Amino acid sequence: MPVRFEILDHVARVTIDRPEVLNAVDAATEQELDRIWSAIETDRSVRVVVLTGAGDRAFSTGADMKNSGGSSGLDYWAAARPNGFGGIALRQTLDVPVIARVNGHAAGGGFEMVLGCDIVVAAEEATFSLPEARVGRMPLDGGMTLLQRQIPFRAAMGIMLTGRRVKAPEALALGIVNEVVPRADLDAATHRWVADVLACAPLSIRAIKQTVRRTAHLTAAEAQGQRLPALVEALRSEDAEEGVRAFREKRKPDWKGR
Known part of the structure; x- marks a missing residue:
């Protein structure tokens, strides 16, 4: 192989x-x-x-x-x-x-x-x-x-x-x-x-990479307005709430990837 x-x-x-x-x-x-x-x-x-x-x-x-x-x-x-x-x-x-x-x-x-x-x-x-x-x-x-x-x-x-x-x-x-x-x-x-x-929210990581990779040819303003699938998924996710909750409770977040 x-x-x-x-x-x-x-x-x-x-x-x-x-x-x-x-x-x-x-x-x-x-x-x-x-x-x-x-x-x-x-x-x-x-x-x-x-x-x-x-x-x-x-x-x-x-x-x-x-x-x-x-x-x-x-x-x-x-x-x-x-x-x-x-x-x-x-x-x-x-x-x-x-x-x-x-x-x-x-x-x-x-x-x-x-x-x-x-x-x-x-x-x-x-x-x-x-x-x-x-x-x-x-x-x-x-x-x-x-x-x-x-x-x-x-x-x-x-x-x-x-x-x-x-x-x-x-x-x-x-x-x-x-x-x-x-x-x-x-x-x-x-x-x-x-x-x-791995310490970061997996959906946030996906959204960041997808945005960077798929908007490099655009101006910053054009890129900012893109509604890419991974970005929307991350913003709507349970992890988005868990991250803020863990920060307030001073503990490590329990990422679910959803």
């Missing part, structure tokens, strides 16, 4: 498991990832996702160019992949927050997957790059459109037009990642972010 997937205590963990090729993603892995994201979308018990790579060397190094079947760059570009690389880079229908646990190199499509996540925790040795131009290709699955929206323009262009690797401390300074920690602390840091998300 190219991807490992498990759900435990409201947390889904998705692990790209291809150590023999530094976690490169092939067609089978792409299909499995898209199936997993679709399953998570319909599972209301899942409140947060952790996406990571197997081992210590790579988060994901993108498409498996050695086993591409001889397809050209034009063929790849023409193929329908509306959700971007790994089914997550450009996905707009997943309202559950995704935390990228970056354990090593995130290159090409692997970096595009990181850009599609909401929170990023990286080991000190982790690197980020879009090296496609160095092999006559382009970051077609979200890299060119996402990076320049998430960090300053010249920093984004400097990364894409050189294909260079950005080390974790620089990625932190640019806002690509939320936290950089020693490898020995990577799991603890990831668990801390997970716990902080």
Whole structure:
């Protein structure tokens, strides 16, 4: 199985498991990832996702160019992949927050997957790059459109037009990642972010992510007026009352997700 997937205590963990090729993603892995994201979308018990790579060397190094079947760059570009690389880079229908646990190199499509996540925790040795131009290709699955929206323009262009690797401390300074920690602390840091998300009302989290993801192209005033389904559900929920009640009673809220 190219991807490992498990759900435990409201947390889904998705692990790209291809150590023999530094976690490169092939067609089978792409299909499995898209199936997993679709399953998570319909599972209301899942409140947060952790996406990571197997081992210590790579988060994901993108498409498996050695086993591409001889397809050209034009063929790849023409193929329908509306959700971007790994089914997550450009996905707009997943309202559950995704935390990228970056354990090593995130290159090409692997970096595009990181850009599609909401929170990023990286080991000190982790690197980020879009090296496609160095092999006559382009970051077609979200890299060119996402990076320049998430960090300053010249920093984004400097990364894409050189294909260079950005080390974790620089990625932190640019806002690509939320936290950089020693490898020995990577799991603890990831668990801390997970716990902080789980401490929040699940419907509020869904409403926030849905609003952010689906209104980024609008002005602030236009976005404010959107009546998105998750937003309306959260405002009408029992949890909306429970949160205020718990605050007044000086206790932890008992979230029901309804």
